[in-house]
Amino acid sequence: MLRLDGLSVGYGGPLALQDLSLEVRDGELVSLIGANGAGKSTTLKAISGLLKPQAGRITWGGEAIGGLSPRAVIARGIAHCPEGRRVFPQLSVRENLEMGALLRRDHGGIAADLAAMCDRFPRLRERLSQAAGTLSGGEQQMLAIARALMSRPRLVMFDEPSLGLAPSLVEQVFAIVREIRAKGTTVLMVEQNAMAALQMADRAYLLEAGQLVQAGTGAELLASPEVRAAYLGG
Amino acid sequence: MDQALQHLVNGTVLGGTYALLGIGLTLVFGVMRVVNFTHGEFYAFGAYITYGLIVLGGVNYFLALPLATLAGVALGALLEVALLRPMRKADIDSVMLVMIGAMLAMQNLEMFAWGGVAKLTPNPFDGSPLVFGPVSVLPLRLFVLVVSVLMLLGFWLALERSRAGMAMRATFQDPETAALMGVRVGWVNTATFALGSGLAAASGALLGPVFMTSPTMGDLVGLKAFAIVILGGLGSLPGATLGGFALGFVEEFAGGYLSTEYRDTFGFLLIIAVLVLRPQGLVPARERIG
Numbered sequence: 107m108l109r110l111d112g113l114s115v116g117y118g119g120p121l122a123l124q125d126l127s128l129e130v131r132d133g134e135l136v137s138l139i140g141a142n143g144a145g146k147s148t149t150l151k152a153i154s155g156l157l158k159p160q161a162g163r164i165t166w167g168g169e170a171i172g173g174l175s176p177r178a179v180i181a182r183g184i185a186h187c188p189e190g191r192r193v194f195p196q197l198s199v200r201e202n203l204e205m206g207a208l209l210r211r212d213h214g215g216i217a218a219d220l221a222a223m224c225d226r227f228p229r230l231r232e233r234l235s236q237a238a239g240t241l242s243g244g245e246q247q248m249l250a251i252a253r254a255l256m257s258r259p260r261l262v263m264f265d266e267p268s269l270g271l272a273p274s275l276v277e278q279v280f281a282i283v284r285e286i287r288a289k290g291t292t293v294l295m296v297e298q299n300a301m302a303a304l305q306m307a308d309r310a311y312l313l314e315a316g317q318l319v320q321a322g323t324g325a326e327l328l329a330s331p332e333v334r335a336a337y338l339g340g
Numbered sequence: 341m342d343q344a345l346q347h348l349v350n351g352t353v354l355g356g357t358y359a360l361l362g363i364g365l366t367l368v369f370g371v372m373r374v375v376n377f378t379h380g381e382f383y384a385f386g387a388y389i390t391y392g393l394i395v396l397g398g399v400n401y402f403l404a405l406p407l408a409t410l411a412g413v414a415l416g417a418l419l420e421v422a423l424l425r426p427m428r429k430a431d432i433d434s435v436m437l438v439m440i441g442a443m444l445a446m447q448n449l450e451m452f453a454w455g456g457v458a459k460l461t462p463n464p465f466d467g468s469p470l471v472f473g474p475v476s477v478l479p480l481r482l483f484v485l486v487v488s489v490l491m492l493l494g495f496w497l498a499l500e501r502s503r504a505g506m507a508m509r510a511t512f513q514d515p516e517t518a519a520l521m522g523v524r525v526g527w528v529n530t531a532t533f534a535l536g537s538g539l540a541a542a543s544g545a546l547l548g549p550v551f552m553t554s555p556t557m558g559d560l561v562g563l564k565a566f567a568i569v570i571l572g573g574l575g576s577l578p579g580a581t582l583g584g585f586a587l588g589f590v591e592e593f594a595g596g597y598l599s600t601e602y603r604d605t606f607g608f609l610l611i612i613a614v615l616v617l618r619p620q621g622l623v624p625a626r627e628r629i630g
């Protein structure tokens with residue numbers, strides 16, 4: 107289980123995130139929503155170790171992990187699928203997947219997972235030796251998701267997986283996220299598409315200007331007048 | 341015709357070491373975004389260590405070569421940890437100034453340690469050339485070519501076929517995401533600078549018995565290394581390899597047919613020509629590592 111207690115993070119100027127507390131229980135799908143600049147990506151970067159917290163605690167299964175290196179965090183079973191896909195453009199699709207499994211040493215298991223990703227995403231199998239930069243946006247998002255899963259995480263964090271995709275692909279990406287959770291992996295998802303994010307979430311948090319303003323089940327936030335007015339178009 | 345073949349052979353020998361030099365500089369620029377002014381000094385360092393080991397230490401050339409390369413790797417790692425690591429968040433201008441300072445310091449230390457008179461590392465081979473039909477090659481030059489080609493191949497294999505090489509290429513392309521995959525980016529930076537410096541030291545060590553070693557040789561070699569990297573299209577490893585051989589051929593042919601005295605000038609004329617006619621360099625942008 108992941109817990110943030112009073113987390114504050116900044117980039118040198120004013121705090122991008124202030125006194126945030128939240129939790130993600132095992133097996134849950136939790137959504138983090140909010141407008142541009144609310145601090146959603148900052149939250150994920152603090153958890154994955156890209157940013158050091160200025161105050162507060164991050165604990166994972168009881169262990170304090172705030173301030174650990176990204177390597178130490180992924181080694182503990184937390185994967186971060188970053189905003190904007192960020193595949194390695196000049197590495198092949200296969201190498202991108204292998205990068206996801208960089209810290210694993212079970213070569214047989216890696217090969218099996220690679221085959222499983224190819225079964226799940228047939229378009230990746232057809233393009234295994236192609237440079238990832240030549241894939242379409244949708245294919246790159248599938249690759250980024252598959253790469254995150256290659257570390258066999260217990261918690262996977264998605265940062266705006268639907269960003270910039272055509273509506274039919276958005277549906278597909280959300281279906282994949284639900285499927286990942288159904289198979290037992292805990293999910294923390296950041297989304298601007300608040301409607302979809304709240305509908306599929308067990309619980310959700312709403313951030314505004316670096317601060318937590320609402321928390322509850324997905325259904326509660328969907329029903330909340332403030333959320334409806336500001337994020338769901340009335 | 342025979343003369344042309346001879347120049348072709350000589351140009352290939354020179355090109356191999358230039359390629360090593362160019363790859364070292366490209367690596368450091370590609371991974372770390374650092375314009376490495378000390379690169380030519382690492383070449384001089386490699387040449388001097390080889391000279392010192394052989395003449396003062398009585399070490400065999402074939403042992404001195406790997407030792408000098410390792411010394412270059414070690415000094416490169418030290419310089420990275422001491423100077424570059426604390427400046428990781430600094431702007432590029434400050435880093436350039438620090439690197440220029442390091443270059444001046446290295447050059448003057450060489451002057452202090454070895455004096456201003458040029459040294460020639462003894463040739464470990466027999467001085468009589470091997471004759472293949474119309475072409476003759478000194479055994480030393482053949483050895484230099486074989487070793488540089490082996491090093492180029494070994495380097496390429498390590499980069500393309502090993503996990504560490506893959507992690508290094510991923511770091512060239514996107515350091516933050518590479519960190520998310522578990523790459524120790526700080527460590528990759530140190531390794532890259534050490535490897536780049538080692539390649540420069542290796543080419544200096546290889547060419548020690550071919551050219552004279554002097555404290556200011558790093559200036560010209562450093563300039564040539566930049567020329568090779570620019571020829572290759574700034575940040576492309578295949579480009580730097582190609583650029584190295586291109587510079588070797590131009591110097592050799594122009595030196596042979598036009599003027600020996602101005603041989604170094606022709607290389608720079610080539611760069612001006614490439615920059616005017618093909619500003620993206622010899623290898624297209626999509627293959628760039630950065």
Ligand SMILES: Nc1ncnc2c1ncn2[C@@H]1O[C@H](COP(=O)(O)OP(=O)(O)OP(=O)(O)O)[C@@H](O)[C@H]1O
Pocket residue numbers: 117122140141142143144145146147148149189298
């Ligand atoms: N590298 C950075 N340097 C300085 N400030 C930053 C940096 N990254 C983000 N910020 C600031 O931190 C705040 C939160 O940014 P963050 O990226 O977490 O927002 P977000 O909720 O993910 O927004 P979006 O939906 O646009 O991705 C913003 O005010 C932003 O300007």
Ligand SMILES: [Mg+2]
Pocket residue numbers: 146147148189265
């Ligand atoms: Mg964001």
